[in-house]
Amino acid sequence: MDIGYKLASEAFGPEELIRQAVRAEAAGFDFVEMSDHFHPWLDVQGHSSFTWTVLGAIAARTERIGLVTGVTCPTVRYHPAVIAQAAATLALVSGGRFVLGVGSGERLNEHVVGPGFPETVRGRHELLREALEIIRLLWRGGYHSYEGKHLRLADARVFDLPEQLPLIAVAASGPKSAGIAAELGDGLFATEDKASIVRHYRTAGGSGPGYAEVPMAWAPDERSAAEEALRTSRWALTGWKVMSELPNPANFEAATTTVRVEDILGKFACGPDPDRYLAAAQRYVDAGFDRLVLQNAGPDPDGFIDFYQRELAEPLRALRPSGAA
Numbered sequence: 001m002d003i004g005y006k007l008a009s010e011a012f013g014p015e016e017l018i019r020q021a022v023r024a025e026a027a028g029f030d031f032v033e034m035s036d037h038f039h040p041w042l043d044v045q046g047h048s049s050f051t052w053t054v055l056g057a058i059a060a061r062t063e064r065i066g067l068v069t070g071v072t073c074p075t076v077r078y079h080p081a082v083i084a085q086a087a088a089t090l091a092l093v094s095g096g097r098f099v100l101g102v103g104s105g106e107r108l109n110e111h112v113v114g115p116g117f118p119e120t121v122r123g124r125h126e127l128l129r130e131a132l133e134i135i136r137l138l139w140r141g142g143y144h145s146y147e148g149k150h151l152r153l154a155d156a157r158v159f160d161l162p163e164q165l166p167l168i169a170v171a172a173s174g175p176k177s178a179g180i181a182a183e184l185g186d187g188l189f190a191t192e193d194k195a196s197i198v199r200h201y202r203t204a205g206g207s208g209p210g211y212a213e214v215p216m217a218w219a220p221d222e223r224s225a226a227e228e229a230l231r232t233s234r235w236a237l238t239g240w241k242v243m244s245e246l247p248n249p250a251n252f253e254a255a256t257t258t259v260r261v262e263d264i265l266g267k268f269a270c271g272p273d274p275d276r277y278l279a280a281a282q283r284y285v286d287a288g289f290d291r292l293v294l295q296n297a298g299p300d301p302d303g304f305i306d307f308y309q310r311e312l313a314e315p316l317r318a319l320r321p322s323g324a325a
Contacts, residue, residue, distance in 0.1 A: 001319055002292070003292055003316050003317065004293040008045075009035045010042075010047055011232060025063070031065055031066030032065055033070035034054065034070060035051070035069075038109040039109060039112070042249050043253065059090065066098070069101045071171045072100065073102070073128075075128060076105065076117055083100070084158050085160075087166050091162040100169070102168060103177075104121075104127070104128045104244075105117070106243055125177060130150055132168070133146065133148070137153070141158075144156060167186040167187055167208070168187070170189060172190055172200070183204065187210065188201045188289075189212075193212065198289065199288070210291060211291040212289035214269075214280055216280065216297070217297040218307050219298045219299055222270045225299070226264045229297040230260070277311075278319070281316055281319060294312075
């Protein structure tokens, strides 16, 4: 079981994210996973730095810890040729520590460049499929062109390629996206503890690792943890259909006015009791995931890292599917 630390680019500035990554390495985390957004989910979060610059700086400041995008949309805000080049470069400067997490994206981030974000899930899946085909094509080396329904590539080459290409983990929430992950990815990425996602991925022929984010909020008392998660992270309770559609933080503010502390307590492992965190992680292990990303929405990142090192690291690594020998 590999354990990762979520770097919330929406909640902290770039210098603080780098500092947290260095601390996470010292605390024994296996990897850090960083979101790739243009906007935060809520204005109160107040940040959204350029993920690729921050990850490059983290690579230079660390020695062992893995780096993961969680996740990049390589279709609208970025052309996939740019992501193919960026990922290859980050793999080189990190000494092969980088995993490219990709997904079909959210309107929140992708509408900003003007051409528009596809209105249908089918259109987004078509775009993601073409983007992955372009990335794979460029990673073969040499010059390539591509003519798709949505995307084009004209006589392009990525010159600096690592000997070991980055693993690509594809975000999925249902059978269609899980099928794309199995066909064109090397691993699976998810935010829900649904065994059906992993089952669809395996049925479609996927055999790679499964990354999943586990929502948590650490504080010395449960109420303080839940209140901070409510203030900054209540958007997580809107569900993927809402999360993928709303265009601006103001819309998420309006859509979450009815979320209560009690709702947060039902979604996040909150407070100082390690058993609550282990129980939350166990649900993802039982669903079939083996790369757990600890997503702390509490008020004190250093306190959470200390809590992980003291109370969670060993028992989390020891988790096995319920009923396993």
